[in-house]
Amino acid sequence: MKLIDNIVASAADISAIRRDIHAHPELCFQEVRTADVVAQQLQSWGIEVHRGLGTTGVVGIIKAGTSARAVGLRADMDALPMTEFNTFAHASKHPGKMHACGHDGHTAMLLAAAKHLAQHRDFDGTVYLVFQPAEEGGGGAREMIKDGLFERFPMDAIFGMHNWPGMAAGDFAVCRGPAMASxxxxxxxxxxxxxxxxxxxxxxxxxxxxxxxxxxxxxxxxxxxxxxxxxxxxxxxxxxxxxxxxxxxxxxxxxxxxxxxxxxxxxxxxxxxxxxxxxxxxxxxxxxxxxxxxxPPTINHHAEADFVRSVMQDLVGPAHTHEFEPTMGAEDFSYFLQAKPGAYFVIGNGDGAHRAAYSLGHDAAHLGPCNLHNPHYDFNDDLIPLGGSLWVKLVEKYLAKG
Incomplete structure (x- = not known):
């Protein structure tokens, strides 16, 4: 595994941001505080920020070199309308709202990559950091497109990553063609x-x-x-x-x-x-x-899926790069893939054992399943340097210097 050193070094700080977002979940099109946190972090690293696409979406722009090529990286920001059963320190402070799908972690991984990309810019072209609202039923991707995402930020391809409980932490998976259903x-x-x-x-x-x-x-x-x-x-x-x-x-x-x-x-x-x-x-x-x-169904473009697989193999090796088994779950990243080439892939979130490290007393012994959309779910912060490194490697390979 070839993690990027300074992303590893800043992982604790990014984890603190993730847990803050987890503690303050916001539902679709209501991600005002979350968007503020994202925008403030990006601006503190010298990244150009645009707001308001799809109501609460945030787009960061990082440029390097002279190439006209551009790539989009997407993270979703919204939470679910459900009550959290966890009692650790960063559990939801808002009853009936919970980050039970890991969007807080997706945001954190992209922030980790954004910080490194802004500081090093070892690529030739433009990176668009797409922090999307309202994936959980609101169609935030569709609304960002309606608000001119691809006209204002013309990218050649777009990629999205989701955590996957049950798959070992440190593993990735991607597939050609259909990944998720309509x-x-x-x-x-x-x-x-x-x-x-x-x-x-x-x-x-x-x-x-x-x-x-x-x-x-x-x-x-x-x-x-x-x-x-x-x-x-x-x-x-x-x-x-x-x-x-x-x-x-x-x-x-x-x-x-x-x-x-x-x-x-x-x-x-x-x-x-x-x-x-x-x-x-x-x-x-x-x-x-x-x-x-x-x-609509989430259908990966073959060339982009193969490209992501090559980046995964470079980072974690072929033994930890898997073929994703398509699922009948749905994902509004599908709208992006209808408009642009790209691929949607997953990063293993482990089996839930990571939660015991910050649970106290009887809580550690009574943790429920760490599945998506489960009241006991929590994102595995150990993924932040791995996911951040993957995003950076993807950019550097996609926008490789001539």
Whole structure:
């Protein structure tokens, strides 16, 4: 492992910033304090700062040499609307808000790299440091693009890194093509005709209509798409009725759809719509079908994924550089990759043992799972010099001096 010495030397200071951000989590488009911390740090290192893209986004600019080439590095800043169960000193001070996905750590790793890049500038071109708001459902990447991110800061490629619990600290992983799935939601309202439960022939019961739909939706996965294409249809809510002796007027079905390609998503949405409407008609019920597309699939560009892999191997060696297994989770970095070449990759966060070092007494013995979106999660600060070094090596190789 070839960590950069001065990033290692400043890791404790960057860790303190990370823990401060962790203790003061802010939800999507509310990252005012976090953006202030980021901007102040960048400016203290002599980095040009632009603010307000996507409401609370921050972009830092570091230039060196004369090349017109440019690369973007992205870190997300927002927290989740959930209560933290940890009781260590830097636990959330705001009930109902928590950095349970490591965005505080992503911000810290990019700050560590920013400090080194600003002080040494051993590259030829421009680095854009993209501190993005609202990844957790707000589509902050999309909003930064709408606000002119790529017009104001023209970059040749953009890269994003996320921590990955369960993967050993010190390891990285990346893949070509789909890395994360699209995220989509549906809501189906079936309207029948209520009646007495003892006289169902006087009404149109929406409940068996819903049951037929839920079963039929799974045939889309098993019979309408190629077996080699990935898709998940999950019905997660069925709401109906108020009394046991009443056939209800309506029944509501909600859930999610995940796919790795837009083509499969188009097919799934159309087939779900057809099944819902025709099943309702077969029973004499009416159906209102709503389908909302949240984030598109995160699809890495092959050349950029291969490039990142080469940087990883240079830093930690081939044995610690892995093929990322695509996940049905979603990520709004997908919007960046629709607009620019780039790649999204992960850094191992370990198994959670790092938390015991700063937990006291019984807390250390009762720490819960350190998984993403878990109330016991915490970012592993040991990753700061590693992630920071990776960012610097990526810049130096991408913008290598002629």
């Amino acid at each position: 995220s989509n939601e549906f809501k189906i309202t079936i309207t029948g005709k209520g009646s007495h439960a003892a006289l169902p022939h006087n009404g149109i019961d929406p409940v068996p209509v819903a049951c037929q739909m839920v079963q039929a939706f799974q045939t889309i996965v098993t019979r309408n798409k190629k077996p080699t294409d990935a898709a998940v249809i999950s019905v997660t809510m069925i709401h109906t009725g108020e009394a046991t002796n009443v056939v209800p007027d309506t029944c509501e079905i909600q859930g999610t759809v995940r796919t790795f390609t837009v083509e499969v998503l188009d097919m799934v949405e159309q087939r779900m719509r057809d099944i819902a409407q025709h099943t309702g008609a077969a029973f004499g019920a009416t159906v209102n079908f709503e389908f909302h597309r949240n984030y």
